[in-house]
Amino acid sequence: MTNQLLSKFIIALVISQSIVACKLTPDSGSSSGTTDGGSNTSQGGGTVQPSPSPSPTPSPVPTPSPTPSPTPSPTPSPTPPPTSGDSTGSPDVNCGTAVAGILDAGTISINNGGVLTNSMQVNLSLDRQFVRSMKISNTPDCSCGTWEPVAATKNWTLGKANGVNAVSVQFRDYDGSLTICASASIKHDNLPPQISLVAAAGNTYLTATNNIFNYAATDAGSGVKAVSCSLDGQAVSCAGNSGSIATSNLSSGTHKVVVTATDNLNQSASANLSFTISSPYREITQNKSVTADNKVDILVVVDNSPSMQDVQKNMAKRVSSLMDQVKNLDYRIAVTTTDPSSKTVGDGRLLPLTGFTNQYVITPAMGLANAQTALSNTVQRPEVGSASEQGIYATYRVIERALAGEVNQKALFRPDAAFSVILISDANESATGAKNKPQNLIDFVKSNWPNKRFNFNSIIVRPNDSACLSAGREAYGPTYDALSRLLGFGTVGGSIIGSVCASDYGAQLSGIGQSVQQMTKTLDLECAPIGSTQSAVLVLKDGSNYTDAYEIQGLKIVFQNSLPAGKYTLSYKCQ
Template structure:
């Protein structure tokens, strides 16, 4: 490296500043917390406790679906009932009592809503059906026939078979080590679509407190250094139990970091759109094409590639990070800046306008992670999408938060994956058009749930956070497109730098101090001007 003497002096100056901390005085002790916490709950609405049971046809009856099958026996039975009128059970063995409308000789029982597929058997007043389905609302239909061949109407009843504990999903939690003495907030939800949630307990170390069904917010003020695990245990009204935990570290130690980045003048950027194609996005999907119509106008002049995938984590052609085929272009998956402007604009709008209904387990971060993995392995349509000498921008449009907690769903892991895969050479921004956590109007309207993790990863990478409920995305899309341009003036750091009286960020270009005006946006060090071509070194400090 050029100018080793200057570099040594600069690093020595940084080290000396750290040594002079506190001026040799007495260390100020803080009153720190070792794990005690408070709980704020927002009760669930419209889920569990039998909300899925009880619909019927042809005179069927509803009922209380309390623990183990509360009953509401009809005063004038018509057709049949299940488990004496219960709408909830923990067993797949269903007891049927028959009430035919006429003197009957034969009965047919089907596990569907159409009385199709069952077999006629000699009539008896009662019988047992061993269901093939669990953890869902199960339809059962019955028909009767007499010796003369007269057939009754098709009677339908439903019962929810619940054999699993409540679902526990962490929405907000520390994705990186927390500095000692700071406050920590964790948010999770507990739901149960069948029996409903009976009890929830939260524990951290020796502290245990009651939580509740619905959203829970855990507040931990001024944490001391150490490893922490929040464990959430829940049971439903049938006694089924589940448990999940999240762990994080609190540290007061810092690590010295350096990023070595080679900057070219190609102005290349690869842009991945991740579209929520689930059923809850029906309203937003209707006008998706018109909402993003102005995107290409703002990125004009760049050497861009654009591709589209969906939030569906499992579909074998449209999910798991696979790029979707461009509209009306068989075998093509990637738009490029070399295309005709009108053709590119129409193709992008039509490709973003999804007509299918994908999985309700929306996972936009996971989809972006898998799309990059598939590009790196040159898999299918993803081959050649992520170029080695380009920057990267991801745009997620979703009305619901990331719905799983695996390693590939985690914002910090995603950023680290990109850095590791490309040797920290690729600047990256993640933009989100979501139901923003503080937007009550959207959350009470078309926004299905708050996008906590999308907000987190956008803040982490200096991305734009837009409003999925907006009738027109034009202004938001322009902001995102401008954010994509900004990525070309950025260096993405490996971790959040600490800047204070002792620590600063030092940038060298070809061994000389580079003093171009810049600011931090999440993990992105964004410069006011395009970086001149050269070899850059960025020195900074992070919390370990």
């Protein structure tokens, strides 16, 4: 009996000691706990309090005999809590090996479940019941972070700009047990779309042609939401995130195409390209003034060299044909010679009218009969002039003398009158100085009278007219021929090229007179217009459309009727 009681006492003592040891040992969940900062430990951060279960009281027994009692196992002491405690830390600190939890995971969302953001600062929504602390990490596996008190929301800084960011959270309960890691992700993008805008290789950049500009908009972050395009500030069609912009019939000058792209975070960027359109044609605008519709100043340049006596006589007999054509015009007519050096009848001096005292210019006020007589007698020269014939030089010098204020020459020229030269010579221009060149004479007239209509009629030995040359004439006249062609030969109101070998000068002088008359219907052009000969030039008179029919003839615009006084604007294009 005594032995049985002793055995029961020993069993009760061992059971009591085991119960106490159990209460002092952490629960199984503590074995997976971590210290703050992520280091592996045997328990969580909070101190585990033992349960208040009482130890059993053994029944009274007699004092046993001195039998040795078994030695109880030592009771393990509880592991002290981590020293760091629950604290608030910054992201991506205290990184280590991720520790798997055993409790159900909590939840985490970023910006209320958003998938895109352009800010590194976000808001976390966190949820897990019955936990004491949490640890947030900028990794998907909860391997970083600092333990801190549980909060339902938290402002957080993402770890990576312009990329996908994973943020994870792990909770710890009051017994130190860890939850399974929970994570969420969001894409950060604070860069606008990238735009490529280039001109197509085949562009010509000319008026009346098409030009292509290729574009592409990309955004590696949030993606492209919209693309818009404009040309010179006006919206044009865009075909999606990439495509081309076609331009057509742009006016000459500088233009700009702009492509703007917006991403899904409403961040936008633009690319622009400026280009210049040139015209394959020259765009001409001429302003001309017509102050009278029938004024013409005529200079007759007579070759007074020995070989021209017979021509002068023939000319003198036929001047009536010229006068019949100009009799209804407001004319002024004067005569000079091709002599470049005579101090009385050469070097651009006007000849006194034969039979009239101290008169040098023929006008309608003299009456038609007197005008015909004065011209006929004056072109028949009594003197024998220089054999160095220079009709272009003589014309140049007449104008120079007029501009210098010499009375006789000044009386011939009116700034608002057309100017026609009638040259009669059986030789060519015999010198090649600056004042002997056709283009220099044309430029000289235009520089002093920009709006003056000007022609140069040549009665000469035509180039290649060998029959005329062999009839006792001195030389071909290619320089005079060239000057007449530069001033509208073959056009209405243009220059006439006649022959000194004609048996009757009447027809030639009549043609010259008709051409002089038609000069009042013409305006000179800078270049040959492109387009219809009846519509290539836009004509304005005093700011309004001038509707009189016209025809383009070479470098002249010839109207159906004489031009009334007014200010004219001509607009056209040339090659």
